Amino acid sequence: xxxxxxxxxxxxxxxxxxxxxxxxxxxxxxxxxxxxxxxxxxxxxxxxxxxxxxxxxxxxxxxxxxxxxxxxxxxxxxxxxxxxxxxxxxxxxxxxxxxxxxxxxxxxxxxxxxxxxxxxxxxxxxxxxxxxxxxxxxxxxxxxxxxxxxxxxxxxxxxxxxxxxxxxxxxxxxxxxxxxxxxxxxxxxxxxxxxxxxxxxxxxxxxxxxxxxxxxxxxxxxxxxxxxx
Numbered sequence: 001x002x003x004x005x006x007x008x009x010x011x012x013x014x015x016x017x018x019x020x021x022x023x024x025x026x027x028x029x030x031x032x033x034x035x036x037x038x039x040x041x042x043x044x045x046x047x048x049x050x051x052x053x054x055x056x057x058x059x060x061x062x063x064x065x066x067x068x069x070x071x072x073x074x075x076x077x078x079x080x081x082x083x084x085x086x087x088x089x090x091x092x093x094x095x096x097x098x099x100x101x102x103x104x105x106x107x108x109x110x111x112x113x114x115x116x117x118x119x120x121x122x123x124x125x126x127x128x129x130x131x132x133x134x135x136x137x138x139x140x141x142x143x144x145x146x147x148x149x150x151x152x153x154x155x156x157x158x159x160x161x162x163x164x165x166x167x168x169x170x171x172x173x174x175x176x177x178x179x180x181x182x183x184x185x186x187x188x189x190x191x192x193x194x195x196x197x198x199x200x201x202x203x204x205x206x207x208x209x210x211x212x213x214x215x216x217x218x219x220x221x222x223x224x225x226x227x228x229x
């Protein structure tokens with residue numbers, strides 16, 4: 001199997017982009033956020049506008065990012081995936097510079113990351129969207145279905161782990177879904193089977209049990225969570 005993880009709010013305890021905006025952006029970023037929440041602005045356009053409002057030096061940016069905490073069990077989860085030979089990658093609608101700074105602090109900067117790209121200089125920052133797709137159902141800067149190649153990995157079950165609105169579309173094509181927050185609510189209202197989780201220790205325990213069950217019963221199907229809510 002292959003593991004695809006969202007980042008902000010899934011791997012991290014706080015949304016790193018929101019922390020940066022709160023600390024360093026002009027207050028107009030909240031207006032854009034409200035427009036996106038109300039459905040009057042696409043997520044990609046919201047992010048582009050918000051990043052343009054970020055001030056401060058690179059040192060200020062790094063100091064803010066260094067306050068972001070990871071899920072306490074994520075590093076152990078990565079080690080377990082690697083020991084099992086399960087490729088794990090991050091697909092996020094966040095900002096690459098923010099994500100790599102946080103991962104580097106925890107010795108996890110070897111993980112593949114797909115995200116929006118921060119460009120420009122302090123005081124004139126801009127967001128580039130190499131993964132934007134005009135037909136993206138989520139309207140996100142990163143079309144996660146395309147970036148994660150959801151549904152395109154023949155004979156390799158895809159595990160998707162997420163928490164938010166940008167995960168809705170991609171999660172629907174995953175073989176095994178772990179969800180919390182808005183993603184869990186979305187899955188539940190649509191009758192989409194998923195495994196709830198609090199930390200990555202929960203994810204590791206569940207996946208380990210599925211691996212054991214699959215080994216014991218080669219014909220067993222693990223893509224429909226039994227008893228998940």
